Amino acid sequence: MYATGVCPYCVRAEALLKRKGIDSVEKIRIDLDPERRDEMMQLTGRRTVPQIFIGDYHVGGCDDLYALDREGKLDPLLQGGA
Template structure:
């Protein structure tokens, strides 16, 4: 999957960001475009404008805003994550 396929707004010390990335890696994702909002406050503003949320991670698969870590795990539990990732890979 290309780097631009999955975008994650994150910070360096966020355990939820680590958990989300671990799940995506287990699913075969090799590249994640990580946007470090702790290093660039303007990117935090961008994230809040796009998502309406202040917390990290905020994950996009393609153009779809999946949400945060709990949202990503719930998407996986409900069977929705694999089809989204398959569309990017195919």
């Protein structure tokens, strides 16, 4: 997950993932490493955080993550059934 240290949406997204049993989320802090922001923008076409990947699948941001959960698609994705 591309994130910053003060992003409430990053905290919210990580909290949902933890509730789903994900013990650790790899955070790439773009506020500490500006080159990683460029990388994020290249990969996603977006400039806002969080930008969440599950494996190689780009989920999108926090709202996208919660939408996947509401649609019942997040659990299978987390279990490797993208």
